[in-house]
Amino acid sequence: MVAKSPLYPEDQLRRRAMGWAITLKVNPDQVQIRRLPGKWGSCAPDGIVTFADDLAGEAEAFQDWVIVHELLHLRYRDHGKRFKALMTALVPDWRELEKQSRHSADREPERRDG
Numbered sequence: 001m002v003a004k005s006p007l008y009p010e011d012q013l014r015r016r017a018m019g020w021a022i023t024l025k026v027n028p029d030q031v032q033i034r035r036l037p038g039k040w041g042s043c044a045p046d047g048i049v050t051f052a053d054d055l056a057g058e059a060e061a062f063q064d065w066v067i068v069h070e071l072l073h074l075r076y077r078d079h080g081k082r083f084k085a086l087m088t089a090l091v092p093d094w095r096e097l098e099k100q101s102r103h104s105a106d107r108e109p110e111r112r113d114g
């Protein structure tokens with residue numbers, strides 16, 4: 001095959017996350033895509049952000065919600081007022097997406113602090 005290969009969905013997801021990182025002015029140490037049973041994403045204290053590989057197959061609005069959620073944890077560790085205010089500014093229908101997540105897959109973006 002000499003044809004230029006299209007980006008794998010996982011690469012697209014990583015690109016999308018990097019784009020959001022610029023928008024949010026955060027600098028994740030690493031963005032990983034891997035199998036992540038039970039959650040869509042996680043953010044480690046050392047700045048490594050991980051997204052579930054099957055998130056790549058979800059709708060873009062849903063991806064944005066998970067990406068923004070995890071990247072915002074680089075600025076705010078909890079889901080406090082500031083976190084939610086920014087969330088609303090960036091992904092206005094995040095509450096709807098959060099519900100969707102629970103209904104369709106019974107999992108939250110991450111479970112660190114419930």
Ligand SMILES: [Zn+2]
Nearest residue numbers: 069073079110
């Ligand atoms: Zn969280």
